[in-house]
Amino acid sequence: MPTFAVPPKPHFALRVGVTGHRPGDRLPDEDIDRITADIASIFNRLTVAARRAAEKHPDVLDGADPSLTLVSALAEGADRIAAEDALGAGWRLEAVLPFTPEAYEADFATEDSKSAFRELYDKAASVFCLAMPTEPNLRPRAYQATGHLTLDNCDLLLAVWDGGPAKGAGGSAEIVHDALTRGIPVLHVHATEALAPSYLRFGRDPTPLREDLTLLVEWLTAPPQNRSSLDRFFREAVDNGSAQDGSFLQWWRLSRRLTKFFAWFGSDHHPGYPDLTRAGAKTGAVLPPETLLSERHEAADAVSTRLGHVYRSAFMLVFLLSTAAVLASLGNVFWWHSVPAKLEAVVVELCFILMILGITRAGTNKEWHRRWLETRRLAELLRVAEAMAPTGGGAPIAPDDDGDLSSAWTEWYARASLREVSVPDATADQAYLDDLANGFVSDLLDGQIRYNQDTSRRLHRLHHGLDRIGIVLFRITLGICVVFLCAEALFFFGFVHHDGVEHFLTRWIKPAVTLCSAGLPALGAALYGIRAQGDYLASANRSEATARALRGVRDRLLAARGACDIVVLRGLFGQAAEIMQSDLSDWRQIYRLRPISLP
16 A cells, blocks of 8 residues: 555656767767767756756656756767766766677777776666677667667657768667657757757757757646646545545445445356456566555555545446435325325435435536546556566557547656656566566466456446346336236226225325336336446456457467567567557546536
């Protein structure tokens, strides 16, 4: 369980990656001093801009000094120039290496170059060695993987590039093109011409880089303009007992017992209520519990689970109270000639109606529905980020596909959290990759598969249980009406002559028949409304499809153990992340149009 009362605010962080040529024709010695000065100026300007941007939003940040990081491959030339200048500006250095350090040194011809590499290697705060194969025909793939992983871990790309085409896979031109395609801005320092640094964005002409980079940093890191939802999230109580909506959770216990009872009418009894918030199994050992992403995920998950309970209990109670109001209004048929009894029935009905109006108004004013959907999306984004972090980070954060700009804060919070996470300080050798694959399968995929399978079974039972109860209620109503008509026929045709029986029939049976013939169908209609609102059958089918897709990824992961590299592993992890996010997107599309409303 989270150890904090409210969700933590993120720390301001900015991450810059670097790509560029090695010394030679594309990076002449005579241009080194100019390039070094340009890069040092850029880092100093980014430092000032980051501080200004952080000061503009103290209400959504933790208030600590900005964390500024350069991600570099530490190759000769541009990578090392940028690393030295970043360290000189007080930045943190992280390294992504294509091979183990010993194998990587083979790229450097002189002892001075190898010594410079070791010095920067020792200064790096964390180093992620991809440990890719070193055969000559496979080395370009390793450089390409290093460049792509650098892009996965940066907000800006610093490119020391001559503007020419790439001479091989993973070259500077390819990485620049990939960055622009991803929407990552590029700060271009020309490698061979004495031109001022320029700013590159996809689909736009290059523009001279401004002296003041505050607007650029602000554009990359600023929270959404509409911050009401974000501010509300930082006030959300992680613990149910301290939540403003916590008292409403008492009603959830009643709803939970009722849904357990309904589910019993399925093919076989299975205890427990299906958690429609997609809480599922936690990632557990994929990352240590004390890590940043784990804490942020647990906080968002706890808030979303609480809001989901409140939302579900509210819409279920609205339907059940509507039935109770109908029964209360019909109850006065027993005391039709008693004015006080009729008034009491009206008062009871009025109380039920006021409760319905109060619940729907509270749900609208407190936005239980919207808050639940948004915090669930954030929790799942952080869940995927937590699982992807040991593979080098860079979890995919797709924009919200429902076009609702009010939920943009979830993307901002997830991205802000990812900026705080360094690349793994590890070597991705086969043992490390196999451990990751085993952990991903046992701690995430197996749990998600079991969760979706259990959810599918439970929702099928709940759907069919509600359906069967509705059918039983209508059949009972039909039986009561038939029996009552037969009894009336016996009296009408003179088969029964007894004043006491006739009085009993008129005084008690007729009102009871009226109550049942109207009340039981009303209860059946309420159960249908609950079933339609919950959309349990569609959710069950979707959960089964998700489980089936995740089983396919799990099987491919298990088959790849012992014979895969980091690129293959990240690809499989990414497939699982895409499946889970697609499931979340489908689920949100269904529920976003179902706020709490009058039945």
